[in-house]
Amino acid sequence: MAGLSDSPGDGSNLDRNSKVVVDGVSKVYESERQRVEALSDVNFSVSDGEFVCLVGPSGCGKTTLFRTIAGLEVPTGGEIRLDGEPVTGPGTDRGMVFQEYGLFPWRTVRDNVAFGLEEQGVKEPERSRRVGEMLDLVGLGEFADAYPKELSGGMKQRVGIARALAVDPEILLADEPFGSVDAQTRDMLHEELLRIWAETGKTVLFVTHDVEEAVKLSDRVVVMAADPGRVREVVTVDIDRPRDRTDPAFGEYVDRVRSLIGE
Amino acid sequence: MSVETGTESETGATTDPGSTHESPGDSSIGSLSDLDTAGLAYGAAGTGIFLAVWQAAAMAVGRTYLLPSPVEVATAFVVELTAPTTFTVPFAEVSIPATRLVANLLQSLLHYLPGLAVGSVLGISLGVAMGWSGRLDDALTPVTRFLRPIPPLAWIVFAIVWIGIGHGGAAFIVGIGAFWINFYNAYAGVEGVSTHLREVAETLGVDDDLTMIRKVILPAATPSIATGVRTSIGQCWMIVVAAELFGAPGVGFQIINAAQNLATDVSVAYMAVISLVFLVSDGAFRRVERRALAWRD
Known part of the structure; x- marks a missing residue:
């Protein structure tokens, strides 16, 4: 079983030259009445071009970790x-992709994708060219002039992905996007995301509570545990893509990750 | 609004975004044509019965000054609409020919429009500023809470001693009314902007307050701000009439003036003018609003 190479959730996950390094991150919420340790000494790294999923039970701090990597929360320890x-x-x-999409409802699909480019000062016609490219990438060229309210959930999330990628980020961060x-x-979007990942070569860090989704998508699965939120184990998924859910090896990985989570 | 938007979101189903987007205004037409003929018939019957009861009551009373009949009101309306007079354009001191009704309406608009415009702009500005800045909110909330319940008309004392009860004084009162309505709607709109959208904007590179306000806060608060403007368009007519009861010229003054001459039919005709002007301006604003805010759910 060479494929099931695990590594423990301590500092040994850490390759300090990686694209993303989560180095001893902890996050404590303190109020007068209580102290909640959302993250406790979390260590792992993501290599350039790698697809890594973060899975764990609710309350394991994966969303806190996502927000910390996004820079929306400040860690109380580590960096x-x-x-x-x-x-x-x-x-x-x-580039951030959120579960609730976070599209600007007053902007058309085209203008949502253009938002980050406007902030970067990308001028026309380069901006439109870039937006068109992104819309083609997610297959929404026809809906460029639609408003978000006119789109299905799946389409909204494809806009979210296009918008995140438009600014050409170093990594794509997604919090339970599907x-x-x-x-x-969701199955369709998985295929699409893997295709986009292959085409763009972006590093992807993907948060989910769906174990099958994690095994389907990622090179490595960072399994987290709750109370306090920490890395339990990092599982390398060694199956060729495209991956088939009915493949026995696929099932073994799913069972392995589930047992780590305690499901 | 809720009825139309409801229809809009139902027709704007997720399957065919292109078509609904290209014709955002169509939904209202759609809902009108959906209105069954029976509904229209009931509306016509209700109106007919109302007018008949009114006419019968007026005939039973038998005195126009106590209760003018719909026919007498309609006659008075036509007389006012056609009776020639002149209207003196302020500042320019030029007299232009007009009819009595038009001249009175223009008089009212001379304080209604400036009051509405200035009051709305100031109210929206302060509302956005306080909704955005927690510090400013904390500093000014006690004052705004205290001043807000005072009816605009109570400020007539200052209108009289500062400005005099002409167009300026009436505009002042109207402006106060418009100010509070717009202030609270703008404030609530800005407060209600989701943290999530602000965070999304931050991750897309927005890193200063002005850009955040311009590109996220204001667009997101626009529906609430628009509701404030629309509400004040209506409410300010109430205030106009009240202010004119104190002597500013215009439609409201004619209502009380005619009544003092026992020409109640003329009073009611001017009451109808206010209603018509409100219906037209409110309808026009709703059209603009629906078009400009076609993106709303």
């Missing part, structure tokens, strides 16, 4: 490094 540079706040070097779409659409 996150992107290409060696510590993360100090939100920035366009990390959590709100039906199973069929």
